[in-house]
Amino acid sequence: MGETLIKVEGLSKKFCRSLKKSMWYGMQDIGSELLGKRQGSDGVLRADEFWATKNINFELKRGECLGLIGHNGAGKTTLLRMLNGLIKPDQGRIEMRGKVGALIALGAGFNPILTGRENIYVNAAVLGMTKQYVDTKIDEIIEYAEIQDFINAPVQTYSSGMNVRLGFAIAAILIEPDILFLDEVLAVGDMNFAIKCLNTVRRITNKSAVVFVSHNMQQISWFCTRVMVIDHGTMVLDSPNPSVGIDRYYGLSKHDQQISGKGEAQIYGVEMIVDNQNVGEVEPAIPHGTEICLRLKVHISDKRTGAIIHVNITDEAMNPIVCMPLHNTIGKLNKFPAGLLDVQMSIGKVELRSGKYYIMVAVMDSKSNELLTRVQGISPFRIISDRVHWGKVVRHIVPHRIVALKPTI
């Protein structure tokens, strides 16, 4: 850990909900700025105004990476824009030491008519680089962006992937910041390029103080040494343990169930049972590796002669993680009769990585495979562990045999 590079004290910013009023307040603010007294620093809100960020404090050292997480509109981007000097705080103070760089608006200043090569110089100039410096780096940029064959073609002929690759390559190769701001730019291009980006960003982040805004908890857990959770403009949590922050973030999110299908079956609830105890909480926190039983109450319409049931565990983005078709003892899909049923099952140890999960239940006709109902987002629960892992499934392995070998030359 190096010296403190960013110091933020009592930072607040207010915004206005109404466009017309916002424009008019803008004129007033310009007027008071010209008179040398800035309105708003007294902390009074005018009509239709609200605090987009309120009283944010933190310090960041070289080598640290602060992840800002929160829902859309929580104030993360506003905070980042103040740090970047784009907008002025209404209250508080930011002090930064060293060169500031940002991977935010990739390819800013690109003109579609000009060639890729010409646009490299434009974009670099916007980032404050001299032509001489770019000349020494241009081959590296072109190679990194993997667009050698197209570099002299107009940018408007590029695919969106090529465009964004070029934009990323320019910024990533040219900037050598002490302080870096990142805003959701890491998933750039196709899979191979995205991995290349992540590695490049990791290289930059090791040498600087980084503020990183993302909704991708995997990236947050991978990069960040600290996590700040922001909700409605205020700091809810600032934790040196990313998994604690991420868990808190999931705790903030509201869940809503999505129901689809023919409506000829109803799910009355899914209960979670741990150690023969019904987990009564709304959103239980379950330690990684716990054995869980599920108790499902389902009603299947009399019109149907038989139905099959699938239970899934999905992540917070409703991506299916574990699929559990309900079988019978002879290894076939179990055929459930019509009527009201109480189904109990053990789903074994949950070896998911820490995060927020939901249950999804789908009921289908056993013959025609018609979807009778599918309910997403039932019984949210959180898996907690002391570490965040890269994989979705985390299994602690104990080797059964360890033998020290003599080195062979």
Add this chain to the structure above:
Amino acid sequence: MQSEQQHITIYTSEPSLSNPRKMWQEMLRDLFASRELAWRLTVRDLSAQYRQTFLGFLWAIILPLANTLVWIFLSRSGVINISETPLPYPVYVFTGTMLWAILMDALNAPLQIVTASKSMLAKINFPREALVISGVYQVTINALIKVTLLLMALLAMGIYPNWSALLFPVALFSLILVGTVIGLSLTPVGLLYTDVGKATPLLMHFLMYITPVVFAMPKEGFSATLFRCNPLTPLILTARDWLTGLTPMHLSYFMVVNAIAIVLLFLFWIVFRLAMPILIERIGS
């Protein structure tokens, strides 16, 4: 490198004017830092502009030429009665519209280029002065093309400039200066309220009729006073007189207008700087 390591950036809610010394240092620093970017943006915009046209720089002359033809037609056909001009009327109106076009280009440039760069402004911190300077560069280059074409047209019409044409660059400079000052003064409000951008051409069209662009200076009456007070009058007249070898009659007013413009340029630069962060938070990205 070492000095950059020590570079400290501070953002507070304090108004910049509370520390004029620091503000002045930052203004000079940003102006200095703008050079490369301003030129790069100029190259970008001009090459994109000319790459996309077939007639290219001829467009610099097509509009003023069409305008001239309209006025010649109007005066010849007797629809309007134009008093005697000190030069043959076609020469008078053509130089007038060309010079007016340069002034208008300079006037429109700041708001136009800042509006076009909105998304960049909202996301990236770069010296905002670069946009205005790039606008001045572009206007100057386009003006030089216009002047070259104008000179060729003058020679073709039998007007031979004399030594006073050497002073013409001063007049050209002041046209661009005054245009930029007016344009810069409109930019902060114009960025918030599009009314400004819509009303400007209307107002300027009206202003053109009380400036000796297509009409000669009236000798007496209310309109004569209007023409005489209009600060754009000495600019157009002096530029035309120097270019065509006549003796300028309004030199002292010309100097006064320029002196005021330089002071105003400085003031509006400060307003522009102070307004920018406030505007960016209001226009979003």
